[in-house]
């Protein structure tokens with residue numbers, strides 16, 4: 001995985017290392033999402049810096065309320081009112097073209113969304129208009145973007161077939177006539193009908209059973225290959241995405257805590273939160289005596305703690321952590337953790353998953 | 366097929382309902398103290414008619430043969446009913462079907478105008494309120510709508526007759542056409558008809574649009590909060606398409622049933638209104654028949670009101686599933 005590299009970006013020079021990649025298709029720098037509320041400003045994305053590498057699958061993992069859905073919306077400049085998005089989001093359809101996403105005109109933004117960067121939401125049924133057939137959704141999307149409808153429907157059929165669905169039956173149905181798995185797959189097809197480069201998926205499998213989750217992940221892998229997609233897969237379920245993603249980015253309290261190659265993050269997590277997260281999930285078959293819930297609760301977006309936002313829950317917290325927010329530090333090439341003590345976390349938060357790492361999960365889709 | 370079976374079943378239910386209501390009215394009329402037969406008999410005896418003549422006249426007017434058992438009478442009444450023979454009006458001395466048949470178009474005329482206006486005004490106002498939820502416009506309109514909706518239409522009717530009819534004399538207060546005009550397709554006549562319909566229409570619309578507006582507002586607000594609206598915007602659909610094909614359509618559909626039922630209840634709702642405006646439509650004759658103890662006409666009016674409601678509900682039931690795929694009922698959900 002030599003596609004990641006330490007940056008010499010000037011933005012990163014003030015001692016801050018930014019988790020960059022070699023050929024980013026999306027680049028976020030100093031991105032904030034804020035909501036003004038009665039009791040103060042709610043910062044649901046806090047100074048986020050990250051790259052999304054072209055044609056990778058990036059798994060974004062976080063607890064609910066960590067800001068991961070906002071992160072998804074930020075990628076399409078689709079933060080809902082009254083939220084405000086600031087900072088820099090750069091989209092590179094090819095390595096030499098920079099598009100400043102937050103500076104686009106309405107019509108260019110309309111083109112960016114769905115034609116370049118598309119999104120699949122949690123809860124597929126609520127993503128479809130209940131009184132419009134699935135075909136209607138495809139047609140109206142094609143028309144709205146001035147695509148050739150007949151050609152587009154051909155592509156829709158192919159996509160539906162790629163997703164092991166019967167195109168005629170699905171197109172003629174209404175969302176409520178389909179099962180959860182079918183709806184989710186139909187929604188994926190809808191999100192790809194304008195041939196976007198990037199697919200952002202926000203908890204796309206949350207409402208599905210385990211079997212369907214896995215079959216959707218394997219289909220996603222096939223689609224990514226076939227259509228050269230870049231996928232940002234957002235989930236609370238680390239083990240689910242660990243076997244699928246090339247890289248993992250762990251979110252805690254509206255920021256990224258750790259970013260790195262998936263295998264390395266799972267086997268050798270450097271941030272105490274990532275390790276705690278890995279220990280709290282049963283799916284990785286870690287010994288039961290080592291399994292533990294993360295103590296404490298997730299921070300409040302209005303009143304985030306001083307210093308490292310994880311310090312109230314962190315067993316390694318020192319004075320330094322309480323005062324200053326830790327910058328990203330390089331653990332290994334391409335592997336970053338925002339923690340002062342990342343070198344000692346392995347000892348402090350131990351667990352043993354050698355034989356259960358993603359590589360060993362070949363039976364996974 | 367399931368849907369055919371459903372239609373047949375629903376149609377059967379409606380026939381049974383009408384049948385039951387007619388039977389009930391038939392029985393009730395015979396249970397009423399001083400029922401029509403006694404009333405007629407007393408009248409004819411006063412006119413010094415012979416008992417045979419009395420019997421004959423009673424039979425002619427009411428389809429009731431007093432010398433038969435109640436069961437035979439019932440069968441007889443139902444048989445003539447099946448031939449659309451509703452008997453003869455005592456008060457007007459004309460066949461009930463002729464009276465009602467002539468009155469129906471007038472009631473339908475102003476009622477459909479009123480229902481259309483009520484619906485159009487209510488729906489558009491409600492949609493605007495939803496789009497400006499929380500604004501002064503919304504608050505003010507909600508207040509107006511609630512106040513207007515709480516006024517009974519007959520109170521509004523009396524106030525309107527007083528204000529627009531007597532005080533300002535801008536609209537006629539009674540009748541259904543201008544007596545000086547020639548009946549037919551000429552401007553004077555048509556204008557007269559609309560002028561006479563204006564006050565009844567106005568009283569219904571003023572007191573009726575508020576309810577529709579508030580329902581529409583609520584439906585539209587919940588539509589506006591739906592996830593699929595957000596997805597539709599991200600997919601690049603125009604605000605116009607979203608407003609019409611998403612918000613408006615999905616918010617109006619649940620109101621469709623109510624709309625069909627109000628069409629069904631238009632004759633029932635016309636009784637007091639037509640009395641106030643002395644507007645000779647169905648309600649006017651029903652009211653007259655009650656005060657004049659004109660039982661055959663009363664019976665005919667009741668049957669008409671019942672049948673209209675039953676048909677309205679039936680149409681609503683049978684067509685709603687076609688319009689709103691969410692209401693598929695027996696949908697073949699696949700897993």
Ligand code: SF4
Nearest residue numbers: 308311314321339340
């Ligand atoms: S910086 Fe300090 S408090 Fe934050 S995770 Fe690292 S050790 Fe814990």
